[in-house]
Amino acid sequence: MDKILVTGGLGFIGSHTVVELQNEGYEVVIIDDLSNSSIKVLDGITAITGKTPVFEKLDLKDKDGVSAFFKKHNDVKGVIHFAASKAVGESVKEPLLYYENNIGTLVYILKELKKLPAASFIFSSSCTVYGQADELPITENAPVKQAESPYGNTKQIGEEIIRDTCKVVSTLKAIALRYFNPVGAHETAKIGELPIGVPQNLVPFITQTAIGLREELSVFGEDYPTPDGTCIRDYIHVVDLAKAHVVALGRLLQDKNKVNYETFNLGTGKGSSVLEVVQSFERVSGKKLNYKIVDRREGDIISAYADTNKANDELGWKTELTLDDAMRSAWKWEQVVRENK
Ligand SMILES: NC(=O)c1ccc[n+]([C@@H]2O[C@H](COP(=O)([O-])OP(=O)(O)OC[C@H]3O[C@@H](n4cnc5c(N)ncnc54)[C@H](O)[C@@H]3O)[C@@H](O)[C@H]2O)c1
Numbered sequence: 001m002d003k004i005l006v007t008g009g010l011g012f013i014g015s016h017t018v019v020e021l022q023n024e025g026y027e028v029v030i031i032d033d034l035s036n037s038s039i040k041v042l043d044g045i046t047a048i049t050g051k052t053p054v055f056e057k058l059d060l061k062d063k064d065g066v067s068a069f070f071k072k073h074n075d076v077k078g079v080i081h082f083a084a085s086k087a088v089g090e091s092v093k094e095p096l097l098y099y100e101n102n103i104g105t106l107v108y109i110l111k112e113l114k115k116l117p118a119a120s121f122i123f124s125s126s127c128t129v130y131g132q133a134d135e136l137p138i139t140e141n142a143p144v145k146q147a148e149s150p151y152g153n154t155k156q157i158g159e160e161i162i163r164d165t166c167k168v169v170s171t172l173k174a175i176a177l178r179y180f181n182p183v184g185a186h187e188t189a190k191i192g193e194l195p196i197g198v199p200q201n202l203v204p205f206i207t208q209t210a211i212g213l214r215e216e217l218s219v220f221g222e223d224y225p226t227p228d229g230t231c232i233r234d235y236i237h238v239v240d241l242a243k244a245h246v247v248a249l250g251r252l253l254q255d256k257n258k259v260n261y262e263t264f265n266l267g268t269g270k271g272s273s274v275l276e277v278v279q280s281f282e283r284v285s286g287k288k289l290n291y292k293i294v295d296r297r298e299g300d301i302i303s304a305y306a307d308t309n310k311a312n313d314e315l316g317w318k319t320e321l322t323l324d325d326a327m328r329s330a331w332k333w334e335q336v337v338r339e340n341k
Contacts, residue, residue: 244311
């Protein structure tokens with residue numbers, strides 16, 4: 001089976017994708033610098049799949065290190081590039097860190113892929129590229145709006161860099177996957193999301209509140225023009241998301257792509273409000289969540305959910321798991337994390 005490089009493969013989405021790749025028989029090599037993950041994740045992957053992927057600890061900002069990696073692994077057929085910094089607030093304070101880590105690393109990898117006789121490349125993009133879209137659900141043709149943060153801008157610029165490169169490098173095929181809101185954990189609770197410090201995302205904040213690590217959840221605003229007044233997002237189970245990467249990679253490796261640069265939305269197609277997520281958590285955990293409504297938070301868009309037709313029809317992929325499944329797995333994972341602390 002083909003050898004696939006997964007950058008950021010010990011992170012949240014990367015680790016779940018490594019599991020699905022190994023389940024499909026791919027030979028996986030992970031690069032991660034452990035800046036936002038733990039080496040213990042490797043044990044989790046091994047426990048689930050019975051196989052330990054090759055692991056190279058490398059900071060992808062080290063251009064020579066990236067070159068040396070591709071000399072050593074010159075039989076890599078595809079790359080799934082997750083490695084990036086992802087904290088929106090931090091990116092506003094430290095834009096150059098984000099441009100260096102999210103753009104510099106991308107360029108170094110593409111330069112190496114350009115040298116190969118053939119290469120398939122999957123990029124982690126985000127629905128943040130759409131901003132507050134004018135029409136819902138959001139299709140891939142919705143205009144890309146001015147980015148709200150340097151982080152968001154790195155995804156827009158990243159997509160442009162790949163598109164421009166694919167125009168001139170005929171041996172390179174690429175897909176940018178625009179994730180909506182990834183949540184949940186593997187059902188075995190051997191891997192999951194490991195936020196460092198105070199979680200920026202809703203679901204880890206909920207589970208950390210329920211376990212007693214945070215006092216209460218702040219729900220930012222209940223006066224939005226939505227049915228219950230809270231913001232709406234499209235929460236996709238990380239295992240469904242991981243499987244989409246395997247399908248997208250297969251499309252490129254088997255030459256099923258229509259053009260050599262494509263974009264796909266990855267979401268469920270269903271929007272859920274903040275309060276609906278809280279209710280889902282309470283339903284599956286049997287616990288009452290301590291939360292309060294506070295003022296709106298600056299920069300939050302009102303509503304975003306995916307039109308999934310392109311991914312469903314062209315990739316032949318669709319989500320199988322529900323929000324309740326995601327909340328159940330996230331809660332199970334949170335409890336395992338606390339037990340092991
Ligand atoms: N989680 C989300 O909500 C979300 C939504 C849309 C897009 N994305 C994108 O998906 C990708 C993966 O996200 P995630 O949630 O799994 O994040 P994560 O932080 O859990 O995983 C990223 C991994 O990359 C590693 N990494 C970062 N910089 C590196 C470098 N210079 N060299 C080597 N390794 C490096 C980190 O140590 C980490 O293990 C990111 O590109 C992110 O921007 C995430």
